[in-house]
Amino acid sequence: xxxxxxxxxxxxxxxxxxxxxxxxxxxxxxxxxxGTKYGCGHGVCGxxxxxxxxxxxxxxxxxxxxxxxxxxxxxxxxSADGSHPVQRAWLEEDVAQCGxxxxxxxxxxAALLHQKPxxxxxxxxxxxxxxxxxxGTYGRIRKAVKRAAxxxx
Amino acid sequence: MTRRREFLKILGTAxxxxxxxxxxxxxxxxAADPKEAFRPNATLAxxxxxxxxxxxxxxxxxxxxxxxxxxxxxEEMDLDWSRVDILTAQPGPDFMGMSTGGSTxxxxxxxxxxxxxxxxxxxxxxxxxSQWRVPLEQCRTEQGxxxxxxxxxxxxxxxxxxxxxxxxPAKVTLKAPGDFRLLGQRLPRVDGLDIxxxxxxxxxxxxxxxxxxxxxxxxxxxxxxLRSWDQAKALAVAGVQAVVxxxxxxxxxxxxxxxxxxGREALAGSASWDEGMARDFDSQSLESSMRQALAGPADPARxxxxxDQAFKVAARSLEADYAFPSQAxxxxxxxxxxxxxxxxDAELWCGSQSPNRVQERAAAALxxxxxxxxxxxxxxxxxxxxxxxxxxxxxxxxxxRAAGGGPIQVIWDRTDDFTQDLYHPxxxxxxxxxxxATGQLxxxxxxxxxxxxxxxxxxxxxxxxxxxxxxxxxLDIPYDIPAIRVDFAEVPAPMTLGWWRGIQIVPNVFARECxxxxxxxALGTDPLQLRLRLLGQQGKxxxxxxxxxxxxxxxxLEVAAEKAGWGRTMPRGHGMGLACHxxxxxxxxxxxxxxxxxxxxxxxxxITCALDCGFAVNPSGLEAQVEGGLAFGLSALWTRxxxxxxxAVQTGFQDFPLLRLPDMPEVRVHIIxxxxxPSGAGEPPVPLAIPSVLNAVFAATL
Numbered sequence: 001x002x003x004x005x006x007x008x009x010x011x012x013x014x015x016x017x018x019x020x021x022x023x024x025x026x027x028x029x030x031x032x033x034x035g036t037k038y039g040c041g042h043g044v045c046g047x048x049x050x051x052x053x054x055x056x057x058x059x060x061x062x063x064x065x066x067x068x069x070x071x072x073x074x075x076x077x078x079s080a081d082g083s084h085p086v087q088r089a090w091l092e093e094d095v096a097q098c099g100x101x102x103x104x105x106x107x108x109x110a111a112l113l114h115q116k117p118x119x120x121x122x123x124x125x126x127x128x129x130x131x132x133x134x135x136g137t138y139g140r141i142r143k144a145v146k147r148a149a150x151x152x153x
Numbered sequence: 154m155t156r157r158r159e160f161l162k163i164l165g166t167a168x169x170x171x172x173x174x175x176x177x178x179x180x181x182x183x184a185a186d187p188k189e190a191f192r193p194n195a196t197l198a199x200x201x202x203x204x205x206x207x208x209x210x211x212x213x214x215x216x217x218x219x220x221x222x223x224x225x226x227x228e229e230m231d232l233d234w235s236r237v238d239i240l241t242a243q244p245g246p247d248f249m250g251m252s253t254g255g256s257t258x259x260x261x262x263x264x265x266x267x268x269x270x271x272x273x274x275x276x277x278x279x280x281x282x283s284q285w286r287v288p289l290e291q292c293r294t295e296q297g298x299x300x301x302x303x304x305x306x307x308x309x310x311x312x313x314x315x316x317x318x319x320x321x322p323a324k325v326t327l328k329a330p331g332d333f334r335l336l337g338q339r340l341p342r343v344d345g346l347d348i349x350x351x352x353x354x355x356x357x358x359x360x361x362x363x364x365x366x367x368x369x370x371x372x373x374x375x376x377x378x379l380r381s382w383d384q385a386k387a388l389a390v391a392g393v394q395a396v397v398x399x400x401x402x403x404x405x406x407x408x409x410x411x412x413x414x415x416g417r418e419a420l421a422g423s424a425s426w427d428e429g430m431a432r433d434f435d436s437q438s439l440e441s442s443m444r445q446a447l448a449g450p451a452d453p454a455r456x457x458x459x460x461d462q463a464f465k466v467a468a469r470s471l472e473a474d475y476a477f478p479s480q481a482x483x484x485x486x487x488x489x490x491x492x493x494x495x496x497x498d499a500e501l502w503c504g505s506q507s508p509n510r511v512q513e514r515a516a517a518a519l520x521x522x523x524x525x526x527x528x529x530x531x532x533x534x535x536x537x538x539x540x541x542x543x544x545x546x547x548x549x550x551x552x553x554r555a556a557g558g559g560p561i562q563v564i565w566d567r568t569d570d571f572t573q574d575l576y577h578p579x580x581x582x583x584x585x586x587x588x589x590a591t592g593q594l595x596x597x598x599x600x601x602x603x604x605x606x607x608x609x610x611x612x613x614x615x616x617x618x619x620x621x622x623x624x625x626x627x628l629d630i631p632y633d634i635p636a637i638r639v640d641f642a643e644v645p646a647p648m649t650l651g652w653w654r655g656i657q658i659v660p661n662v663f664a665r666e667c668x669x670x671x672x673x674x675a676l677g678t679d680p681l682q683l684r685l686r687l688l689g690q691q692g693k694x695x696x697x698x699x700x701x702x703x704x705x706x707x708x709x710l711e712v713a714a715e716k717a718g719w720g721r722t723m724p725r726g727h728g729m730g731l732a733c734h735x736x737x738x739x740x741x742x743x744x745x746x747x748x749x750x751x752x753x754x755x756x757x758x759x760i761t762c763a764l765d766c767g768f769a770v771n772p773s774g775l776e777a778q779v780e781g782g783l784a785f786g787l788s789a790l791w792t793r794x795x796x797x798x799x800x801a802v803q804t805g806f807q808d809f810p811l812l813r814l815p816d817m818p819e820v821r822v823h824i825i826x827x828x829x830x831p832s833g834a835g836e837p838p839v840p841l842a843i844p845s846v847l848n849a850v851f852a853a854t855l
Contacts, residue, residue, distance in 0.1 A: 001391065017409075018391055018392075018411075021409070021411045022411065025409060025410050025411040028357075028358075028410070029366070029409045029410055029411070030409070032360060033351075034351070034354070034357070034358035034360070035350070035351020035352065036351070037355075037357070037485070037486070037534070038357060038410075038487070038564075039485050039486075039487075039567070039806075040567040040805055040806050041414075041566060041567055042567070042805060042806075042807065044805065044806045044807050045485065045567075045806050047485055074351065075349075075350065075351035076350070076351045076352075078350075079350070080350060081350070082346045082349050082350050087349040087350065090345075090349045091341060091345050091346065091349060092341075094339075094341040094342060094345065094773050094774075094777065096215070096342060096344070096345060096348045096349070097215030097216070097217075097777055097781055098214055098215030098484075098485070098486075098532070098533060098534050098535045098536075099215065099344065099348035099353055099532065099534075100355055100484075100485040100486045100532075100534030100535060101485045102348050102349065103348075103349075103351045106349060124814065125814060125815040128813065128814035128815070129813060129814065129815055130813075131813065131814065132485060132806055132811050132813060133485070133814075134483055134484060134485050134535050134537070134785070134811065135215045135535065135781045135784075135785075136780055136781035136782070136783070136784025136785055136812065136817070137777070137780070137781065138784065138812075138813070138814040138817035139780050139817060139819070139820055140777070140780070141814060142814070142817075
């Protein structure tokens with residue numbers, strides 16, 4: 001067990017844990033940030049997506065040790081009141097069904113729009129190719145990303 | 154009139170405002186508990202501060218019941234929607250019918266919720282009229298207020314206490330649909346903000362003081378038993394506290410999820426299992442048994458006319474076989490439950506579609522009475538029928554007891570979720586049609602062979618309804634054919650089976666609707682025209698206990714075809730295909746798919762779907778169910794579960810390629826809302842996806 005210093009949602013946090021623990025479980029079990037979801041543990045469903053220095057990253061594939069020194073943003077840090085343009089677009093398009101995969105989808109959408117304010121259909125397909133929504137909300141995700149496009153700084 | 158009093162009861166005590174308990178006179182349904190009809194299972198409370206609390210007796214798994222059901226109450230009560238708080242009930246004597254499945258939540262509660270809302274509204278109005286000493290007829294309600302003559306106005310909250318002392322009206326008048334303000338509106342999901350901010354709590358997000366985490370090492374082969382193990386390596390993993398034996402295997406108790414997972418990994422190699430009878434089971438042998446069963450004896454599900462004679466005199470006959478592979482539910486949130494067990498009480502936090510059964514079975518496993526087990530329901534990260542099972546909740550209770558009480562969260566990892574599913578079984582279908590000299594369809598036979606879900610669900614016993622349940626979607630073939638035989642040949646298989654979104658209707662309608670296109674092709678007839686002709690002038694037709702109004706089916710077929718531009722010229726390599734079905738005689742759906750095949754790759758470009766499920770309570774939620782239901786069906790074009798050496802071969806999303814965004818077609822939904830009572834929409838779109846797409850592929854590759 002070692003002590004690690006993380007920067008999560010702009011706040012410094014100290015965690016004492018095995019450095020090989022995936023960031024996902026540190027967020028969920030050690031820090032109580034349960035908005036980041038477990039879906040597969042293999043980086044193939046996208047439910048655990050967070051931002052690492054702005055890059056969409058599967059938190060189940062990053063160890064605690066590797067996360068140190070990077071700016072980590074989770075769904076809780078996007079905005080607590082749902083005011084981020086992507087969150088607003090998600091509400092306006094009434095995207096969520098069960099909602100479990102949505103924090104990961106939203107984090108990917110926010111990163112995509114930050115990098116490409118006006119994404120093409122190909123950009124969308126590439127960004128969401130490794131995300132699973134079993135409820136099948138993909139059509140509304142497309143609409144919500146397009147709605148939010150241009151509204152993300 | 155007295156019957157009304159039976160379903161509404163004042164529950165509040167002084168100072169709590171007006172609290173009404175409702176008994177939902179639900180029609181017994183496939184998924185519902187028969188006791189449901191006689192128990193209250195919703196409450197509504199008008200608090201003195203004017204807010205209204207509605208407790209929903211169904212669980213939210215993405216289908217929108219926490220939005221739709223309160224809308225129904227709020228409409229009749231004339232509530233201010235922004236001042237409604239929505240709670241999910243806990244199972245128990247007040248909520249006996251929480252089972253959520255079979256697309257029945259709205260249909261089974263529609264009238265009772267409306268009556269309850271109307272009764273509460275009348276009581277509040279009466280309270281105001283008495284207070285103001287004015288005739289009742291001069292009072293009306295609007296947005297949470299009673300309005301009286303001369304500008305009198307009183308909020309529901311200020312009237313709640315007085316209203317609670319009045320008798321529940323014996324007779325209420327429901328609003329005319331033309332007066333609806335909320336119902337029929339596109340209201341967003343009430344849980345939306347919590348979901349997009351990450352605040353929504355699912356089963357895996359439950360955090361109790363002192364909570365520990367556990368994983369369970371189970372036998373990979375169904376029915377296998379643990380022989381021996383060595384816990385030393387597991388206990389050497391940092392964070393692992395104990396290894397305890399439970400009926401399903403060995404539980405690794407740890408201070409974090411990660412330690413519980415690592416501990417189990419360390420334990421796995423040391424465990425030795427008696428894999429039992431199922432260790433030689435594989436998909437190949439199952440398929441050859443099913444193939445044999447296509448020609449062997451079977452249980453009749455429905456027979457019309459003299460089928461053998463009809464085939465004998467037919468000018469010609471057509472035959473085709475269809476195969477539908479086994480499927481997993483693959484909810485994004487894997488199975489899990491959190492349990493805390495004391496000597497005479499227990500608490501469970503668990504996303505379940507069968508809350509009452511969770512309570513009963515956990516109680517039985519712990520030697521407690523159901524009322525000693527409290528069950529709290531977070532949101533469900535997907536259900537699709539998987540969470541009708543109670544295997545994971547009972548196991549969590551057993552783990553907590555074995556580990557000294559808890560609270561312990563038992564988490565299934567993705568592999569557990571795939572390899573310990575309650576599977577949708579594979580089926581083979583043999584279809585045969587007899588044609589008359591002028592091309593009319595004179596005989597129809599549909600043989601289904603496969604393992605029986607209902608037997609697995611009934612603890613291995615054959616249920617008298619087995620053939621009709623396994624043939625749902627086949628026996629209710631809507632087409633006017635003088636001789637019909639639908640039967641089911643059961644093939645034993647060792648895996649545990651369960652209900653999957655759309656149940657057996659999905660494979661059965663797939664085979665039926667694809668075969669119909671084969672017939673159309675053989676006859677040189679347009680598939681739409683053939684269906685319309687076969688639906689003919691039929692009105693209401695009874696299929697077993699269901700009755701379908703086939704005029705409504707014909708209508709959705711015509712609408713879907715028209716909106717999709719049926720018959721227009723398609724680009725080379727593209728085709729259009731359609732499918733329709735009257736789901737349980739309640740919901741009518743038709744879909745037209747546009748698909749292409751290029752370089753061996755199937756692409757679905759667009760699906761146009763028309764759905765008639767009676768009155769559309771919330772079109773946004775309803776359309777979401779159609780979009781999602783079609784996506785759920787489409788996934789099964791690519792996914793399958795197979796078995797080798799008694800084990801499920803597919804262990805996760807990497808080898809179970811569910812539909813993803815790049816392959817999601819454009820979906821156009823046309824809701825045909827009517828004044829008929831609402832039926833249901835979660836399952837009905839699912840069976841339309843595969844046959845409409847495959848018929849489009851057939852058309853594209855002719």
